[in-house]
Amino acid sequence: MKRLCSLLLCLLLFSLPAASLAIDSASTVSEQVRLSVRRALERAMLPLLQEDETLVAYIDTAALTLSVGERHLALDIPDYAQDLEAFLVSNLAYDGLVLVQELPPIGLEFVLDRGFAVENNSTTPISEGRPYWVLDGQGHKRGVVVASHVRSSEPKLAFLQQTAGRELLAGMALEPMGLFPLSIESSIHSDGSIGVGVGASYPLPSYPFRLHVGFSTPDFTQGYLVAGLGSALPLSHLFSSKSHLVRSLSLEAKALVGIGTSFASGGLSYMGEGSLSVVYHQGAWTFRVGAGNHLAASSQSLVRQGLFLSLGTSYTYTP
Numbered sequence: 001m002k003r004l005c006s007l008l009l010c011l012l013l014f015s016l017p018a019a020s021l022a023i024d025s026a027s028t029v030s031e032q033v034r035l036s037v038r039r040a041l042e043r044a045m046l047p048l049l050q051e052d053e054t055l056v057a058y059i060d061t062a063a064l065t066l067s068v069g070e071r072h073l074a075l076d077i078p079d080y081a082q083d084l085e086a087f088l089v090s091n092l093a094y095d096g097l098v099l100v101q102e103l104p105p106i107g108l109e110f111v112l113d114r115g116f117a118v119e120n121n122s123t124t125p126i127s128e129g130r131p132y133w134v135l136d137g138q139g140h141k142r143g144v145v146v147a148s149h150v151r152s153s154e155p156k157l158a159f160l161q162q163t164a165g166r167e168l169l170a171g172m173a174l175e176p177m178g179l180f181p182l183s184i185e186s187s188i189h190s191d192g193s194i195g196v197g198v199g200a201s202y203p204l205p206s207y208p209f210r211l212h213v214g215f216s217t218p219d220f221t222q223g224y225l226v227a228g229l230g231s232a233l234p235l236s237h238l239f240s241s242k243s244h245l246v247r248s249l250s251l252e253a254k255a256l257v258g259i260g261t262s263f264a265s266g267g268l269s270y271m272g273e274g275s276l277s278v279v280y281h282q283g284a285w286t287f288r289v290g291a292g293n294h295l296a297a298s299s300q301s302l303v304r305q306g307l308f309l310s311l312g313t314s315y316t317y318t319p
Helices: 004-014 031-044 084-099 244-248
Strands: 022-023 054-059 063-068 071-076 111-114 115-119 131-136 141-150 157-165 173-176 182-189 194-204 207-215 223-236 247-263 266-284 285-298 302-317
Touching: 022 031, 031 054, 031 084, 031 131, 054 207, 063 084, 071 084, 111 223, 115 141, 131 157, 157 223, 157 266, 207 247, 207 285, 244 247, 247 285, 266 302
Parallel strands: 022 054
Antiparallel strands: 054 063, 063 071, 111 115, 115 157, 131 141, 131 173, 141 157, 182 194, 182 302, 194 207, 207 223, 223 247, 247 266, 266 285, 285 302
């Protein structure tokens, strides 16, 4: 049964459309060089090509010749390049775009040390604070970026930070994400209580702030309608996004107020909460560890008060 499941999984993966790679080389080229070239092309070129295209590469002792259909590119291979894979990835970042059949009307144009930039034209303007899907050459969602700053003066550029996903490349398309992602979350607190909640958020035009609204129950004895402000600072804003961990981690803060009731005795109660969390993004799932302070009271008594630690997860649907 286990072998059958593995076979079905392999068949599913191999059936996914993707661009192909064909490599040939001179007899004097070592296997290590061939392997470095293959890795570089799989990282820097194949994600940009369409699913029915084939990248043909020929490796000589001093040059690498690439072609996709009628499009061609030649790169020198210096003897002094200690890390050939990194050298080729760096040179293909922009030179390799000549092998792409058609660049998207709006896409990543400049790769920076800690993010990306794109010219902000009037036909498809980038909005500050809004998140965008990043699509590869086959139209698959490869990552998420958020517009952290938009220049209104010349040159009109929008700067983007990666918040999740795989390694991104110049030439990949941008597609606006839905403005009201819906999240379902659960958490366990240091006092042993378990809470759940459902909510939506809206990106404000002042990065990195978002408006949050929703319903939550911190311990299944009270329920609250909540609203407030939140902010998220991706680590890619501070460090290079070449690391998967940096691309996937962010620091998030929330300040919420709410009105609710006790499920057992009824009556109105009010709450306020502030929290700071480290969040790991994996697709639509997030995992967080955080701390904060909360206060909840009714007209007769204090319901909850004090510092807390929490561990939680959430699933977000983005239209």
